[in-house]
Amino acid sequence: MKKTLRLVLRSILVLLVLMFIYLPVAWLVISSTSTRSELLSTPIHWIPQQPTFQNYINILSPAQGTSEVAKTFRITLWNSLLVAASVTVIALVFGSLASYALIRLRFPFRQPMLIGILATRMIPEISLVIPLYLFATRFGLFNSPAILIITYLSFALPFAIWLMAAFFDTIPVELEDAARIDGCNRLETLWRIILPISAPGLVSTGLFVFLTAWDEFFFALILTSTVSAKTVPVAIAEFTGRYVVDVGGMMTGGVLAAIPPVLLSLIFQRYIVSGLTAGAVKG
Amino acid sequence: MQRKRTLAQQDSIVGFALILPSLIIILGISLQPIVSTLYLSVFEIQRGINAQQTFVGLGNYAALLSDPVFWLTIRRTLYFTIVSVGLELVLGLAIAQLIHSHPPGWQFLRTSLIIPWAVPTIVNGTMWRWIYNADYGALNGILFQLGLIEKYIPWLTKPDVAMNLVILADIWHSVPFIALILQAALATLPADLEEAAAVDGANALQRFWLIRLPLLRPAILVALIIRTVEAFRAFDIIYVITNGGPANSTVTISFLTYLETFSFGHVGRGSALSFLISVFTLIMAFIYIRMLYRPEEKL
Numbered sequence: 001m002k003k004t005l006r007l008v009l010r011s012i013l014v015l016l017v018l019m020f021i022y023l024p025v026a027w028l029v030i031s032s033t034s035t036r037s038e039l040l041s042t043p044i045h046w047i048p049q050q051p052t053f054q055n056y057i058n059i060l061s062p063a064q065g066t067s068e069v070a071k072t073f074r075i076t077l078w079n080s081l082l083v084a085a086s087v088t089v090i091a092l093v094f095g096s097l098a099s100y101a102l103i104r105l106r107f108p109f110r111q112p113m114l115i116g117i118l119a120t121r122m123i124p125e126i127s128l129v130i131p132l133y134l135f136a137t138r139f140g141l142f143n144s145p146a147i148l149i150i151t152y153l154s155f156a157l158p159f160a161i162w163l164m165a166a167f168f169d170t171i172p173v174e175l176e177d178a179a180r181i182d183g184c185n186r187l188e189t190l191w192r193i194i195l196p197i198s199a200p201g202l203v204s205t206g207l208f209v210f211l212t213a214w215d216e217f218f219f220a221l222i223l224t225s226t227v228s229a230k231t232v233p234v235a236i237a238e239f240t241g242r243y244v245v246d247v248g249g250m251m252t253g254g255v256l257a258a259i260p261p262v263l264l265s266l267i268f269q270r271y272i273v274s275g276l277t278a279g280a281v282k283g
Numbered sequence: 284m285q286r287k288r289t290l291a292q293q294d295s296i297v298g299f300a301l302i303l304p305s306l307i308i309i310l311g312i313s314l315q316p317i318v319s320t321l322y323l324s325v326f327e328i329q330r331g332i333n334a335q336q337t338f339v340g341l342g343n344y345a346a347l348l349s350d351p352v353f354w355l356t357i358r359r360t361l362y363f364t365i366v367s368v369g370l371e372l373v374l375g376l377a378i379a380q381l382i383h384s385h386p387p388g389w390q391f392l393r394t395s396l397i398i399p400w401a402v403p404t405i406v407n408g409t410m411w412r413w414i415y416n417a418d419y420g421a422l423n424g425i426l427f428q429l430g431l432i433e434k435y436i437p438w439l440t441k442p443d444v445a446m447n448l449v450i451l452a453d454i455w456h457s458v459p460f461i462a463l464i465l466q467a468a469l470a471t472l473p474a475d476l477e478e479a480a481a482v483d484g485a486n487a488l489q490r491f492w493l494i495r496l497p498l499l500r501p502a503i504l505v506a507l508i509i510r511t512v513e514a515f516r517a518f519d520i521i522y523v524i525t526n527g528g529p530a531n532s533t534v535t536i537s538f539l540t541y542l543e544t545f546s547f548g549h550v551g552r553g554s555a556l557s558f559l560i561s562v563f564t565l566i567m568a569f570i571y572i573r574m575l576y577r578p579e580e581k582l
Contacts, residue, residue, distance in 0.1 A: 010386035017378055018388075021395050024455060025402070027421050028410045042435075044424035098305035105298035106291065113302065119568040120313045124516035126537045127561040130544055130554055131319035132312065154312040157305055186297045215403045217519040222545065233405035237523045240409050247413065254406040265401040272397060276460070277467045 028258075032056070032251035039247050055252035069239060069249035075227045076235040077256060083145050083231060084213035087152045091209045092202060095160030100190060102161070103168040104176070114165070121158035125218045128154055136223055143225045151219045156209045163208060163275060167201030168194070204271035211261050232257040317561050324554035343555035353539075359446070360535040364514040367450045367457070371510060372503070374454065375461025382462070383469040393466065396459035404456065408523030411452035415439050415524070442532035445525050449533055453520055457513075461506045468502035469495075501574070508571045512564055536560060 031039060032055055034048040058070035059077075101107075102114045132151050133142075141147040171194065179189045217233040224230045236257060239250045265272050324344070327337045347353045378396070382389050399407070414421045417437035426432045439445050476498075477490050485493065496503075518537040525533040527542070534542070540560065544553030 007386065010381060010384060011388070013381055014386050014388050014392050017381070017392060018395060020455070021399055024410055024414060025398065027414060031413065040419050042419070043428060044419070044421065094304045094308065097301040101298040101301035105294045107295040107298035110298070113306070115572055117309060118572055119565060120309055122512050122564050122568040122571070123313055123317070124537065124560060124564055126516060126518065126540050127320065127557050127564065128313060128316040130323060130550060130557060131316040151312060153308055157308055158313070161305060186293065211401065217405050233403055236405050236409050240412060240523055241526065250409065251413065254409050258402045258406045261401040261403060262398055265397045266394065269394060269397060273463055273467055276464050
C-alpha cells in the first residue's frame with residue numbers, strides 16, 4: 001500500500017516536471033504556427049484553428065520571404081552557422097594540441113599554465129568587451145564575422161582545453177608507452193594512437209563549443225551592427241524590443257534558432273551528460 | 284641517462300610548440316583585455332568628437348563606491364544570484380533524486396531535461412517575454428481562465444515582480460543543468476552504505492542528510508560555483524525580457540556596466556566596473572580550482 005502510494009506520488013512529480021519543461025516550448029511552437037489574428041485574440045486560442053506554416057516558408061525559401069523579419073532571420077542564421085562552425089574547428093585543433101601537452105608532457109610552467117587556462121574559462125565577456133570593442137573599431141574589424149570568431153575563442157578555447165584535458169586524463173599512458181617502444185615519436189603517437197581513441201572526446205568537446213558559440217549574445221550585440229555580421233540571437237533580441245512586432249515570425253525565428261542545438265544535444269545525449277560531468281567535475 | 288635527458292628535452296620543445304598557438308590566443312584576447320581594462324579604468328574618458336582622456340587615478344572606483352546606484356545594483360545582483368541559484372539547486376537536487384528513484388518515465392524525463400538546457404538563452408528569454416505579455420500572454424490567459432485573476436495584469440511593468448519573472452525564466456533554463464550533473468553523480472554513489480545504514484535503523488531522512496548529501500557535496504559545490512559565476516554576470520536574459528526595466532528594477536552589475544559604457548559613453552567608469560567583475564570572478568575561479576584539485580592530488 002505504502003509502495004503504491006509512493007509510486008503514484010513519484011509519477012505525479014514526473015508529470016509536473018515534464019509539464020514545466022514542455023508547456024513553454026509547446027506555446028513557442030504553437031505561436032510560431034498561428035496567424036497574427038489568432039495570436040492577438042482574447043481569450044487565447046490555445047490550439048490554433050487555422051494552423052499555418054507560412055512563417056517557416058517565409059524564412060526558409062528565399063523566393064517567398066520578402067518581409068524584413070524573414071530576410072533578417074535567413075541571413076543571420078547563416079552568420080551564426082559560419083561563426084559557430086569556425087570557432088568550433090579552431091578551438092578543437094588548437095585546444096586538443098594544447099591540452100595533450102598539458103596533460104602528458106613534462107615541461108616548465110606546465111601546472112601554472114593549466115590553472116591559468118582554467119581560470120580564464122570563467123572570465124565573463126563583460127570583463128573583456130571594452131578593449132576588444134576599441135580594437136575592433138581601430139582595425140576595421142567591427143561588424144565582421146572575423147571579430148566574432150576571434151572574440152568567441154576567448155571562451156571557446158579555454159573551454160575546449162579544459163574538456164579535452166579531462167578526456168586525455170582517462171587514456172592510459174601504457175598505450176603511448178607501447179607506441180613509443182615501437183619507435184613512434186611524440187607527434188606520431190599523438191596522430192596514430194591518441195587521436196583515433198579521442199574521437200568521443202572530440203565529438204563531445206566540439207558539440208559543447210558549438211552550442212556555446214551558437215548561444216553567444218553579448219559580443220555579437222556589441223561588435224556587430226548590420227546583417228552582414230549579426231547573429232541569430234541579436235536578430236531575435238532586436239525584434240523582441242520593438243513595439244509593433246510580427247510575433248509569429250519572431251517565434252518562428254526562435255524555433256529555428258533552437259532546432260540545431262536541441263537536435264544535436266538529443267542525438268549526442270550520451271556525450272552531453274558525460275561532457276557536463278567531465279567539464280564540471282574532474283573526469 | 285643521456286637518452287633520458289634528450290627525451291625530456293624533446294618533450295619540452297614539443298610541449299611548448301603544441302601549446303604556443305593557444306597561449307598566444309588566450310594572452311591576446313583574454314589576459315591583454317583585462318590588463319587594458321584596468322588601464323582604462325584610471326582615466327575619465329570622453330568619447331565622440333571632443334574625445335579626451337584625463338588621468339583620475341582611483342577616482343572612478345571612489346565615485347562608484349560612494350554612489351548609491353552602485354550599491355543598489357550590487358544588492359539586486361546578489362538577490363538575483365542567491366534566489367535563482369538557491370532555487371535551482373533545491374529543484375535540481377529534487378529532480379535528480381526523483382530520476383534516481385527510477386519512477387515510470389524516468390528515462391524520458393532525463394532526456395527531456397536536455398531541451399531547456401539546449402534552447403539558446405535569447406530564445407528562452409523571448410519565449411518567456413511573450414508568455415508574460417500584458418495583453419496576449421499565456422500567463423495572463425491561464426490565470427484568467429482559471430479564475431485566479433479578474434483582469435489581465437501587465438506583469439513586466441511591476442518593479443517588484445519583474446525580477447522574479449526573470450528568475451523564473453532562468454530557472455527553466457538552468458535547473459536541468461544542475462539536475463543532469465547531480466543525477467550523474469548520484470548514479471556513481473555506492474549503494475551499500477545506505478543499505479547498511481538502513482539495516483542499522485536509519486530512516487530515509489537520516490540516510491539522505493548523513494550519507495547521500497555528504498557524498499554529493501563535491502558535485503553540489505561545483506554546480507554551485509559554476510552557476511553562481513554565471514548568475515552574477517547575467518545579462519542576456521535580462522536584456523531580452525525586461526531590458527533593465529521597469530524603473531531599473533532589473534539592472535544588475537553586468538547590465539550597469541553595459542549601460543555606463545555603451546549607452547552613456549562613460550568608458551572609464553565602465554572599465555572600473557568591468558574590472559571589479561573580473562576580480563570577483565577570479566576569486567571564485569580560484570576557490571573552484573582549489574576545490575577541484577586538492578593539494579595532495581597531482582595535476
